[in-house]
Amino acid sequence: MRIQDYDSVCDVTNPADIEAALSKRHDGGINSFWLSHGTELFPTIGMLVKGNLANVHYIPKDRDAGFTSVAKMLDSRFEETSVFFVRPTEKIWVRNGAVIQFSDALKAAQEFSISATMPKCIQWFEL
Secondary structure (H helix, E strand, O other): OEEEOOOOEEEOOOHHHHHHHHOOOEHHHEEEEEEEOOOOOOOEEEEEEEOOEEEEEEEOOOOOOOEEEOOOOOOOOOOOEEEEEEEOOEEEEEEHHHOEEHHHHHHHHHHHHHOOOOOOOOOEEEO
């Protein structure tokens, strides 16, 4: 599986290497990743990470909005937003209802490395 972040690209196959690649953080504990298989552009997973939180976006094919992760426990603040970074200086606001623990995002990435289908280990909302 190919993992690209702000400033590097690597090819990984085993769970430990996937975890090492996705654990890379920049100042403020942030990073943004694109996961794909070989030279194929789709399906792909986009992952925004801030500390131990993440937002995961599965895009099955070109011109498809795809699916976003769903928080395990929705509370009264699920419609509020959290700031993530697409690039170190480019903010994006993500609905809290789409923010999950990084450990769950990692499981989704490891599942995606085995099969390019949408990971089943987390819940999804179709966009």
